[in-house]
Amino acid sequence: MQESVLSSRRSPPDPEEVEENGDESKTRKNTTPFATRVSKHASAALSGQCAAVLIFLLILLATAASFLISRPVVCVSPYDSLARTALFGATLDGLASDFGSLGVPWCRSKQGKVVEWTRKDLLKGLEEFVPIYETRPIKNNMYGMGFDHSFGLWFMARWLKPDLMIESGAFKGHSTWVLRQAMPETRIISLSPRHPEKYLKKGPAYVDGNCTYFAGKDFVDFGSVDWASVMKKHGISDLSRVLVFFDDHQNELKRLKQALKAGFLHLIFEDNYDTGTGDHYSLRQICDQDYIRGGGHSCFRDSDEARIRMKRKKFWEKAVDRDELCGGDEEWWGVRGYMRDDFNHSNKAISYDEHFQNSRFVESALDVYWELPPVAGPSLTHQTRYDPARASDPIIEDGRFGLFQRLGLARLGTSVFNGYTQMVYVQISASS
Structure with a gap:
């Protein structure tokens, strides 16, 4: 009964289908046993060949899919070392902007203290500072x-909120x-040879x-100022509330000793030149030592x-290449073994032991070094x-152009980003 009902719901047979399949016995009758065997083998062979092609195509598609899934599509920047190395091999090493790959020798502080601000604070500060800078x-x-x-x-002056700011240069x-x-x-004291x-x-x-202003005819060098008298005149009794900014291209070891003697604690050095560069001996150069992580150098040519x-x-x-870094006797410290000072008007050779x-x-003397x-990657x-x-x-x-643009940095000319020389903030105190 069920079969008859299902049969009644089927569509009427196609006349062409009846014509093609209706006389099945006649087809068999006209086929010899040999022909039947040949036909079966041919069909099997054809089916096997099609199956092999199909399997090959499936494997090819699976391989392509796994490749696309496992490797994200990237736009390779000439400054992206990881992407360049991954896609083109390791032959391009040394060409990309892989930050810190040759070492960043930070000075070690006495107690390992760090600054209070974070990258999030810096980003927030950037958003506020860009329109000010414009x-x-x-x-x-x-x-x-x-x-x-x-x-x-x-950013640092705003964070520290000093009661007095001093700039040298x-x-x-x-x-x-x-x-x-x-x-x-906040009051400012400015020392500069030219007003x-x-x-x-x-x-x-x-x-x-x-x-x-201690400038022009009234100029007095930072190391020669009677700071006790000046602080008293400005009503400053707590020297921890004073921020000193150096942009005078003087030996930073000399300036640090002078600041210690005066009792100042918070210093910023604008040009903290890397080893082998600059016109004065910097904290970065001083702390570039073999025992410091990221410090020390090899003068071996190969x-x-x-x-x-x-x-x-x-x-x-x-x-800086090897010949610029190393002196004739492989002196790499300072600038080829020299301690520069005063816009390189003074140039004294020092031994490694002195360095x-x-x-x-x-x-x-360091409590904090930062x-x-x-601000942003070179791309x-x-x-x-x-x-x-x-x-x-x-x-x-690098690569975060959306953030770079959102903060307003894309509006600035490219030349304003060419002056980076490792500005450094230090907090100091006399050794106990």
Whole structure:
């Protein structure tokens, strides 16, 4: 009964189907046993061949799918070392902006203290500072601070909230303006051989109304100032409430000793030059030691370091190759074994033992050491000067153009990102 019902629901047979399949007995009748066997073997062979092709295609599709799933599609930047190495092999090592790959020798502090601020704080600060920076009176601050260090100075001054700010080296007054944006009501003392107002005759400059200038005819070097008298005059009794900013291209070991003697605790050095570069002996150079992680160098011509440095020199203007790093007797410390000072007007050869002792002294005075990282990776800023292999990871990593643009950094000209020289903040105290 069920079968008859199901049969009644089927569509009527197609006449052509009846014509093709209806006389099945006749087909069999006209086929010989030999022909039947040949037909069966041919059908089996054809089916096997089709199955093999089908299996091959399925394997090919599965392989392609697994490749696409396991390897994300990326746009390879010429600055992305990992992507370049993964896609093209290790033959391109030393060419990309792999931050810190040649070492970042940070000075060691006495107790291992670190700064309070975080990367999140820096990002928040960037968002606030960009529109401030766009109002700067000196648009083309050639030979002065660029964006990275302007932001660093503004951020740290704003975070520390000092009662008095001292700057040694004012040039046209850009750093004075930055300090003023950070602390609108705080008094500033500025020491500079030439008064910023002198630059007004030739172009933009900044002179602050709430600043005491030791400049021009009234210039006194930082190390010669009677700071006890000056502090008393300004009503400062707690020297931990004073921030000192050095942008005077003087030996930073000398400046650190002078600051210690005066009793200052919070210092910022603008040009913290890397080993083999710069016109003065810097904290970065002093702490570049074999026993420091990321420190010490090889002057062997066939070393990996020499090979990598040679390649990087082609891509970064301030990269240092082996011949620039090492003196005739393989002196790599300072600048080829020399301790530079005063815009390189003074150039004293020092032994490695003296260089080592300088490092030990600095460590005995350091409570905190923090190098400002670059604001953003070079694929975003298009900077071509400093070598990322000797710098900390940037605040905004390469490839994060959306964040770079959202913070307003894409509105700035590329030249403002070319002045990075490892600005450093240190907190110091006399060794007990």
